[in-house]
Amino acid sequence: MRRKIVVGNWKMNNTITESAALATAIVGELGAGFSGCEVGIAPTFIALQEAGSIIEGSAVQLVAQNCHYENDGAFTGEVSARMVKAAGCSYVIIGHSERRQFFGETNATVNLRVKKALSEGLKVILCVGETLGERESGIMASVVTTQVREGLAGVSDITEIVVAYEPVWAIGTGKTASSAQAEEVHLLIRTTIAELYGQKAASHLRIQYGGSVKPSNAVELFAMPNIDGGLIGGAALNAADFVAIIRAAS
Numbered sequence: 388m389r390r391k392i393v394v395g396n397w398k399m400n401n402t403i404t405e406s407a408a409l410a411t412a413i414v415g416e417l418g419a420g421f422s423g424c425e426v427g428i429a430p431t432f433i434a435l436q437e438a439g440s441i442i443e444g445s446a447v448q449l450v451a452q453n454c455h456y457e458n459d460g461a462f463t464g465e466v467s468a469r470m471v472k473a474a475g476c477s478y479v480i481i482g483h484s485e486r487r488q489f490f491g492e493t494n495a496t497v498n499l500r501v502k503k504a505l506s507e508g509l510k511v512i513l514c515v516g517e518t519l520g521e522r523e524s525g526i527m528a529s530v531v532t533t534q535v536r537e538g539l540a541g542v543s544d545i546t547e548i549v550v551a552y553e554p555v556w557a558i559g560t561g562k563t564a565s566s567a568q569a570e571e572v573h574l575l576i577r578t579t580i581a582e583l584y585g586q587k588a589a590s591h592l593r594i595q596y597g598g599s600v601k602p603s604n605a606v607e608l609f610a611m612p613n614i615d616g617g618l619i620g621g622a623a624l625n626a627a628d629f630v631a632i633i634r635a636a637s
């Protein structure tokens with residue numbers, strides 16, 4: 388039985404003070420002793436420490452939105468895996484479509500980041516997903532399976548990996564993949580993982596869905612056999628909505 392995992396990706400939202408307020412509200416809404424599923428929040432880098440101090444001792448874990456593949460050096464604007472680990476993160480999101488779209492991330496650089504994060508003791512949420520154009524031109528399956536294969540190249544153990552399937556056309560657009568559409572791709576990802584790592588590893592892998600998840604659609608999505616939780620953008624910026632989604636996964 389796979390334990391569901393719900394993570395809020397705050398993206399480039401909230402000052403340190405606002406992040407502290409949101410983290411406080413989430414911990415409060417969730418209540419003490421919550422254990423229904425795994426939960427994480429991913430504030431901006433500069434708010435990690437403050438948010439981390441607020442969620443300490445709660446069921447909420449600290450997640451970074453990205454990390455670089457070098458330990459340190461001349462990489463202006465980047466933050467290394469070592470640094471986010473030291474800031475208290477247990478997970479890091481790698482290969483989010485916004486990183487691929489706006490910051491030139493490729494499967495190759497995603498793979499470098501994945502390997503570095505794992506070597507630093509971080510768990511990885513590897514994001515994959517096709518654009519609308521790719522879906523409409525019939526190459527969704529090859530795009531997604533290539534992202535999985537190349538993102539994980541050289542990774543021998545996927546115990547600390549979560550895959551997030553996030554169709555780019557559903558992110559921040561209000562258009563959710565139907566539960567059947569999402570399930571089809573989740574099954575495809577699990578099948579690909581089985582080919583690469585064997586049936587047992589594939590059956591343990593958690594695959595989150597991301598793309599306009601809201602309290603109103605979370606129950607149906609999370610009920611699908613291969614959907615093991617969600618990576619939540621917009622709805623994670625509201626404590627009541629985020630906790631309602633967490634409860635839907637619990």
Ligand code: PEP
Nearest residue numbers: 558559597598599620621
């Ligand atoms: C995301 O960016 O990971 C995401 C799923 O965003 P949204 O929920 O806003 O579509």
